[in-house]
Amino acid sequence: MSTSKPRAMAASRSWSPPTRIERDLHDAAKAGDRGRYLRVLAQADLFLYVPKDHKDASGGKPPWIPYADGRGNWCVVVRTAGERLPRRAQFTVVRTSLNELAHDWPGRRFSLHVNPGTPAAMLLTSGPWDVRRWKRTAKRHLLGDRPVSLLTKDTGHRTGPVAHALACGAHLSVRNGVLWNDLGDAYDDYERDAEILRDGWATTTAHAWQEQMDALLEGRNSPAEPEFALSVRRELSRATDTPLDADTWRRACSQVLDDLDERAIDEAVIQPLIGRILRYEARFRADGLLEPDGYVRSALAYDYGRAVSFARWGLGARLCSEATAEEAIRRAGALAREHHTSWADFSAGYALGRVMRFDTEEFGSWYTSVLEPHRLLMSEDDSPWLTLPWRQ
Template sequence: MILPPPADVEAQLAAARREGDLDTYLGLLAEEELFVPIRRADAESILEDRAETFPNVYYETRGDEFLQVFTRGALPDLGSDVVFMSGALDWAVDGVGRHERVVFNRGTRGEWRLPGATLQPWLDAHLDDVTPLEEQVERLITAPYGHLEGPIAHALACGAHLAVLNAAPWNLLDARYHDYVAEVRGLRDWWGVADPPAWRATMADLIGDGYALTPGNLVLMLRLRFAAEYGPRNGEFDPLTWAEVVSRWCAENDAEDQADELRDTVRRVSRYEQRFRADGLLDAEGFVTTALSWDVGRAVNIARWGLAAGYCDALTAELMVLEAGSLARRYHQSWADLSAGYLMGRVLHSRDEEFGEWYPAAVRVHHQLLQDPGSPWVNLDFGSLSEESDA
């Protein structure tokens, strides 16, 4: 199947501009992540904690100067020396005086030039309608200018969990459509990735030769390998037998030092699967086959962020995403299988054994991706790929 036409906020803004409908226009902007251009040197100063504020890159024409604000799909290429930062509408126009002017989506059919004297009263009256960036979450966004079919779209869909959770388009692999400071800071602070070598090492950890050697993946693999020997109909066997299988494998493979950790992982996986069945992540007799999709899903997103941060070129990012997608198809049977494995990897990754605050949101994203008519998981067949080129 081909994805249905995605929502196009830029087209909606153009229609509101054509009709002169300011309330609708600003109402649309109030729900979006908005981008302002800044000099790359200023962005680096912010990242190095040498500056808290930044000078915007203004648009000048006929002696007039405009603050520039864009929706994601309207971002222009302003050259390698200019990057973007993002926030909600009130952030984007913060400090604009009554006699200053803002141009929204310059160069598009939805361009609208507005003075601060118009913007500030509207914001004062509609502040509750502005969605803060931190509340723009759990949104399934398909960019009309992104990949809609073919191998790259399929591979990007393997990282849809994180994209939906963060309200980012799942189908984008392009350095232009990002908050540069946020992506660099996120890679640095959450992943310890601050340069191209660290990015390459992280990608290798996730989808390189050692991708299947985590305790979770090992015990799940042993369950599948030995299931036939014990004869369960659906590939599941009781945790005690499973733990015995693990102990035997450790003894036969000179891995006794891993036995306690692996048996504990068996116990954890068994408990987590019970919760997954209760939450509809697995059917009544379902089980997780591998947690590899936890690494695959993160690899897709780190490839995207690495490209945005300038740690790789577009071809390298594309090859990494395609490799992640290939691994996903090799070890999973369906989108539902991939999603359950992703969540299993996430809970196993936690240091404690409790389901954290993130878990209910992840469950909602799972069901949204499997049920929403506009979801890539509904429209892109998991097992086969179109030979046509990507959009």
């Protein structure tokens, strides 16, 4: 059994906990409580940094790159979400967990060094007893799928247009359990960011990324029919700010289509679609996504909200620069403010855009995966939707 006491490493710079994770680690490190420290680690994402060439060639194998800490210790260094490093061209970030580390550990000659150079740091020995303890702790606190949670980086974007725009992507950030207000080296990690672009968006090049981003910012990624129907209702309801009754709405859509010289939209699609929108809105009211007399003004929020995440994935996958990603995010936020009137209005539009595209009135995971983040973002005290004004 290893009897060496874990060491909290002194910080060399002014520091405040970036997130609640580092705060909890700092408290445990300050108390010298390794068990408590491990419990926090077991419930957090951990990140390794490896040379990009090494990661690209590793074939998914654990990229163990040990470092000497200057005190005679060979270490595997991991960082938590709030302490990830600034972007470096030759290095990529790899997400792991205490459970994965424990099962793939390279040997007792290496120590585990968490968040070196900060008051949240600890150097953990890795003898057989230590690693067994990691496994036991990880098993008791195994994350499985990331829980829906709001993770804020206190040293990240908290005010201003960039923070507002990043908050427009918070549905997915909360759903995925990642920092909502970070424009750093990765959204999740290098490999997973590239994977979601490749498998979900058929995007593997900078050119393809830009084409998809343009489509999102121009509202062309989602089907045109729902937005057409919503725009007709919105314009005719503008004077009273109350929605049209269903029959008037249907007739108005038919009239607008009849007046068009060229029809890009089929009326046979629009009429049943109006019924779907009305049924979804009724469910939204029952579940608190809409006020009792509320209605959805626009579904463009779905494209603009995803544009924020798409920019962050592109940055993480090295398909765009930080400046390009930030500019796209700023534009998405500005467009969201142009077409929506509040966070609640934006969220309802995002939800409708999502379910109209993917859900078939089953109210399954395509619906619950947006309802849960909505409820959290509209209720948590530190939610950007409660701390940031809609108008910037």
